[in-house]
Amino acid sequence: MSGAAPAFDTIMPPVRGKMTARAPLAPLVWFKSGGAAQWLFEPADADDLSAFLAALDPSAPVMALGLGSNMIVRDGGVPGVVVRLGKPFAKVEAVDATTLRCGGGASGILVSSTARDAGVAGLEFLRSIPGTVGGFVRMNGGAYGRETCDILVECDVILRSGEQVTLPADALGYTYRHSSLPEGSVVVSALFRGEPGEPAAIQAEMDRIAAAREESQPLRSKTGGSTFKNPDGHRAWQLVDEAGCRGLQLGGAQVSEKHTNFLLNIDNATSADIEALGEEVRRRVKAKSGIELEWEIQRVGLSK
The missing domain is CATH 3.90.78.10 (UDP-N-acetylenolpyruvoylglucosamine reductase, C-terminal domain)
Structure with missing residues (x-):
């Protein structure tokens, strides 16, 4: 994809969150490379994002950005609006003995640690994925034999039109590292379900995963995580x-x-x-x- 970015400068709707023009994205992605976002929007809450998308020129592209761990931002930058979910979307709380409500901006480490403290097993693998809940849901993030589709009950999504919808897991068309979430939509929260477990055993599994990752992956480098999908029957x-x-x-x-x-x-x-x-x-x-x-x-x- 190449060429000049279209101009949406004059039609940004009012927001309660933070809107930045020509915002450098290299500091926000793991590769530490690439150009700027034409606009970077950090919404105050889901209603702020919903109202903004409803009022935004329908031709303006919208892209969600999490921790930027599995992404190459090309050097010419990203046209339209990049949406980054900050602290208002980073909460994780136990709903019952086996279920967590997780904000779209919450990290895998926060989700797995909260699950441990609540005695919820089965979410330990999220400890090893350097991303946020929104990215996990969109890309069916997985590691160490588990995937997001194994734990997702439903997710709250704001569509490009601004409409807020709740989608059950079976509506996302999950395959390996892929979902059928509509273009320009943003996952603002997800309901994850595990199973009852002992916090000490959950921590031991998280430690095992962390050690395996440390041993096999270049964690302290400027990288983007796994580059290519594993083809059927191959690594x-x-x-x-x-x-x-x-x-x-x-x-x-x-x-x-x-x-x-x-x-x-x-x-x-x-x-x-x-x-x-x-x-x-x-x-x-x-x-x-x-x-x-x-x-x-x-x-x-x-x-x-």
Whole structure:
């Protein structure tokens, strides 16, 4: 996607939250690269977001941004409005003995820790996913044998039209790292259900997951998490490794030597460097194995 961003500067509806023009996104994403949002909106609450979207020019693109952990923001920036859910959307509370109500901006660490304290097991895997509830629901986030579709009961979503709806899990069309949530919609909360458990046993499982992640992934690097989806019957990292891509470099971007399904920004890489490196990995894997890797990382915005 390339070209100049369309101008929506004169038609921003009034808001109670924070609206920033030409807001740099690189500081907000894990790769620390990429351009600016034409507008960055941090709503005061769900009603603020709903009223804003209802009044916004229907042709203006809208994109939700969580922790920016699984995303390449292209160097030309993101046209339209980027919605970032802050503290008002980061609450997690127990509803009953096995269910939590989680704000769309709550982190996986907060959700799993609250579940532990409430004696709710089955949500430990969220401890290992560097994202927010909104992203988990949209992308069917998962790790260590569990996925969001295993725990989601329903979610509250604000559609691009501004309409607030509650969708049951079976309405989201879940497949591997994919849902059928409409374009431009924002997940503002979710109901997750686990099972009764002992806090000490839940903590032990969280510790096990954290240790496994620490051992296998480049956690202290500028990265975007798992780059490619695992093809049926294969592991993406293994295909990348067998294609000779471990440590492969392009500009300031590199394939991790610790885990080959991770790309790294090691030397002021542009987003173009990172994306081009990913495409070169895909090309080499296809040539070696005949398998076409699919991106798991979202790539958004305009090329320069």
